[in-house]
Amino acid sequence: MLKFSLPFVATALVASAAIVVPVALPSAAIGQQAVQGGDLAQVSRHLKAMQSLRAGFTQTDRNGQTLTGTLTLKQPGKIRFEYQKDAQLLIVSDGRALTMIDYQVRQVQRWPIRNSPLGALLDPNRDLTRYGKIVPTGDPNVVSVEVRDPKRPEYGVITLILTRTPSAPGGLSLVGWVALDSQNKRTTIRLSGQQYNTAIADSAFAWTDPRGKGPRR
Numbered sequence: 001m002l003k004f005s006l007p008f009v010a011t012a013l014v015a016s017a018a019i020v021v022p023v024a025l026p027s028a029a030i031g032q033q034a035v036q037g038g039d040l041a042q043v044s045r046h047l048k049a050m051q052s053l054r055a056g057f058t059q060t061d062r063n064g065q066t067l068t069g070t071l072t073l074k075q076p077g078k079i080r081f082e083y084q085k086d087a088q089l090l091i092v093s094d095g096r097a098l099t100m101i102d103y104q105v106r107q108v109q110r111w112p113i114r115n116s117p118l119g120a121l122l123d124p125n126r127d128l129t130r131y132g133k134i135v136p137t138g139d140p141n142v143v144s145v146e147v148r149d150p151k152r153p154e155y156g157v158i159t160l161i162l163t164r165t166p167s168a169p170g171g172l173s174l175v176g177w178v179a180l181d182s183q184n185k186r187t188t189i190r191l192s193g194q195q196y197n198t199a200i201a202d203s204a205f206a207w208t209d210p211r212g213k214g215p216r217r
Contacts, residue, residue: 046170
């Protein structure tokens with residue numbers, strides 16, 4: 001899975017006789033830090049409590065092209081993007097790697113989840129408070145968190161967008177995300193009709209190999 005490490009902070013050292021004087025933060029800044037820390041913790045609780053998810057999705061790329069389909073997610077690590085039929089495209093994760101199947105050209109591509117921004121979404125045990133940051137939205141009912149590893153730019157960036165929904169896992173509902181890969185290709189996903197923590201069989205993540213080798217998992 002995608003692993004994030006804490007950013008390395010270079011500390012300038014001065015003469016040993018120097019006196020370090022703590023600087024008091026304004027109360028407003030302290031309050032904002034507390035709010036951000038609480039929101040990050042709540043997002044982390046949501047992802048850990050979200051054992052499964054079914055939803056419709058709309059995907060928009062940087063050129064404005066849009067595709068729709070159905071998203072199925074099951075922790076740990078499984079996800080399926082079932083695109084509209086005319087797209088002849090399927091993306092599946094088996095918990096270790098993402099597989100993209102293009103039925104139109106009969107091509108299959110695989111890459112490790114850790115090399116994808118989706119790694120932040122597919123590992124419920126990862127502590128977002130260590131490597132995520134809250135992005136202000138201007139709406140108290142919307143929480144946005146950006147996840148990146150500055151030391152691993154090849155992993156890309158994902159910004160999760162959630163709304164405060166008391167009935168959803170952890171009191172939040174995932175409504176979409178914006179992913180930016182290592183090649184600066186931006187993809188926006190918007191979710192609708194979310195159904196959380198329903199029973200989903202592992203067979204939901206099987207796929208048929210267009211190269212003629214039968215079903216895969």
